[in-house]
Amino acid sequence: MNKFAKWVKDNGLKQTAIAKKLGISQASLHAILQKGLEPRLKVAIAIERYTRNEITVYDWNDQMTLSKSKPKIKKTDATNKIEK
Helix, strand or coil: CCHHHHHHHHHCCCHHHHHHHHCCCHHHHHHHHHCCCCCCHHHHHHHHHHCCCCCCHHHHCCCCCHHHHCCCCCCCHHHHHHHC
C-alpha cells in the first residue's frame, strides 16, 4: 500500500469524490491506489494540493522514474547512411 492509499484509508474518503477533485477518472485513481500506478507529475501535484502537503510530489520519488520520459531518438537519413 502506498502512502497516498494509506492516507485515503485513514481519512475514510470516497474514491469518487477524490477522483473528481483531482480531475482524473475513478479508474485512474483506483490504479494509483490499489495497483501502484505512478501518477503523472500533474496528478502528483494535484494530490499534494488536495492532501495539503501531507503527500508531496517527493513521496512518489521511490516510484517515479524520470528516466522513462527520455525522448526517443529517431533515425534520420543521415544516420542511416553512416550505418551503411
